[in-house]
Amino acid sequence: MADDNIEPDQASFDKGYSEDANQVNQDDLILQQSKNIEKEISDSIMLVGDKEDIMVLEQQYIGDEVYKGKVKDLARKYSNLRRTRPDGNCFFRSFGFALLESLYHLEFNSFRLIAEKSKDKLLELGFQKFTLEDFHDQFMEVVNLISKPETNEDTLVEVFNNKDYSDYVVVYLRLIASGQLQQDADFYQNFIEGNRTVFEFCRQEVEPMFKESDHIHIIALSTALDVGVRVRYMDRGDSTEAIAHDFPEDKPPQIHLLYRPGHYDILYPL
Amino acid sequence: MANIAAQRIKREFKEVIKSEEVAKCAIKLELIDDNYTELKGEIAGPPDTPYEGGNFVLEIKVPETYPFNPPKVKFLTKIWHPNISSVTGAICLDILKDQWAAAMTLRTVLLSLQALMAAAEPDDPQDAVVAKQYKENPEMFTLTARHWTNVYAGGPSKNPDFDSKIQRLTDMGVMSHDARVALSTYNWELERATEAIFT
Numbered sequence: 281m282a283d284d285n286i287e288p289d290q291a292s293f294d295k296g297y298s299e300d301a302n303q304v305n306q307d308d309l310i311l312q313q314s315k316n317i318e319k320e321i322s323d324s325i326m327l328v329g330d331k332e333d334i335m336v337l338e339q340q341y342i343g344d345e346v347y348k349g350k351v352k353d354l355a356r357k358y359s360n361l362r363r364t365r366p367d368g369n370c371f372f373r374s375f376g377f378a379l380l381e382s383l384y385h386l387e388f389n390s391f392r393l394i395a396e397k398s399k400d401k402l403l404e405l406g407f408q409k410f411t412l413e414d415f416h417d418q419f420m421e422v423v424n425l426i427s428k429p430e431t432n433e434d435t436l437v438e439v440f441n442n443k444d445y446s447d448y449v450v451v452y453l454r455l456i457a458s459g460q461l462q463q464d465a466d467f468y469q470n471f472i473e474g475n476r477t478v479f480e481f482c483r484q485e486v487e488p489m490f491k492e493s494d495h496i497h498i499i500a501l502s503t504a505l506d507v508g509v510r511v512r513y514m515d516r517g518d519s520t521e522a523i524a525h526d527f528p529e530d531k532p533p534q535i536h537l538l539y540r541p542g543h544y545d546i547l548y549p550l
Numbered sequence: 551m552a553n554i555a556a557q558r559i560k561r562e563f564k565e566v567i568k569s570e571e572v573a574k575c576a577i578k579l580e581l582i583d584d585n586y587t588e589l590k591g592e593i594a595g596p597p598d599t600p601y602e603g604g605n606f607v608l609e610i611k612v613p614e615t616y617p618f619n620p621p622k623v624k625f626l627t628k629i630w631h632p633n634i635s636s637v638t639g640a641i642c643l644d645i646l647k648d649q650w651a652a653a654m655t656l657r658t659v660l661l662s663l664q665a666l667m668a669a670a671e672p673d674d675p676q677d678a679v680v681a682k683q684y685k686e687n688p689e690m691f692t693l694t695a696r697h698w699t700n701v702y703a704g705g706p707s708k709n710p711d712f713d714s715k716i717q718r719l720t721d722m723g724v725m726s727h728d729a730r731v732a733l734s735t736y737n738w739e740l741e742r743a744t745e746a747i748f749t
Contacts, residue, residue, distance in 0.1 A: 309642075410565055411617075411653040413559070447618050451652040486643075487651035489618050507565050 297413035328440040360548035368490035378535035460504035555616040559586040598694035604703030620650035632681035642676035
């Protein structure tokens with residue numbers, strides 16, 4: 281009988297239930313702890329910070345020759361840095377902010393058209409209309425700010441630090457990336473580790489808030505919006521410069537991001 | 551509660567009311583307060599499962615940060631299921647934890663829970679005792695889950711054998727729920743359940 285495996289003693293009887301109760305408590309504790317950490321981070325770092333001189337990076341790496349060399353190299357190419365909150369959404373938030381800022385100088389209307397149409401593509405892919413529209417409307421409201429003469433850098437910083445707008449932009453960009461991955465699922469399947477379909481990957485790693493981004497997210501988003509991104513990698517590698525990767529490969533960069541392990545910030549070329 | 555969360559729930563509430571699942575009586579959503587922070591959900595037990603014919607009530611709490619964080623959901627109706635605590639009603643479901651996405655809705659949640667009732671994931675259990683029985687003694691699990699559905703969720707299938715065993719224990723002064731828990735845990739072996747309760 282299979283039930284022989286259930287221990288008949290009182291200890292196990294109690295254990296079954298206290299374990300269950302513990303599990304709940306553990307979950308609550310972990311949740312509470314991660315909430316506290318989240319809050320601590322929130323309080324100390326703006327969602328999108330002010331522009332800072334690129335050399336502020338040097339102060340962070342005093343005594344670290346590898347990083348110092350890379351900061352020097354960066355300073356030959358970039359004048360400024362803008363930090364974002366390291367909450368797992370930093371790539372999408374940095375991308376969103378840098379993209380809108382770049383639209384001051386570039387063709388705004390052609391981007392607006394792409395942004396408008398992005399919704400139809402997602403609907404075709406079977407995204408739920410009701411929530412999709414919510415995020416798209418809010419995203420377009422932020423995009424359209426750029427065409428207003430009274431909008432300046434301060435307006436954008438303010439909007440991106442207002443969670444109601446900022447998180448909506450992040451969610452919508454996540455949906456766009458997910459849509460692109462699903463549309464070209466055959467291609468992207470090759471880059472997905474583990475035994476997961478593209479759809480599962482999107483559900484687990486792209487659409488949920490606070491999930492960190494990898495190359496595959498960047499390729500999908502930049503391809504979907506036809507926006508070139510140059511990412512400068514600052515890591516322990518031997519090179520004396522912060523190596524650049526362009527996404528998609530053949531596209532001239534419209535926005536520049538700095539990657540340090542686990543985090544993205546925005547860079548401004550000289 | 552932040553206005554944005556309330557606005558969103560208001561719209562979702564309408565969406566569920568109009569949905570075809572409501573028309574088919576598969577899911578139901580009710581407001582508990584006027585601020586849209588607390589709702590009551592109801593799921594019909596899926597056909598061809600031990601939960602068939604039962605009606606399961608859920609507590610739904612909407613955090614201020616909704617929809618960027620998931621709603622807090624638990625079963626108020628007692629249920630025997632590997633991914634739902636038979637004690638607290640707490641649910642182990644990915645979309646209620648780290649796989650929540652802001653594009654999901656309460657309707658998504660109710661339908662996912664209904665799917666979970668139809669296809670348990672015993673390798674990711676919330677209730678270790680139930681999960682063990684589900685894996686090692688599936689027939690006993692089905693009978694037990696059906697019995698709980700009958701007693702707590704208004705399901706149609708009475709189990710006279712189980713009922714009489716519970717009666718034996720309640721005759722000895724044991725509360726009927728405690729008797730049911732002990733018997734369910736020990737695969738309805740009266741002797742072992744009795745021993746567990748009285749030692």
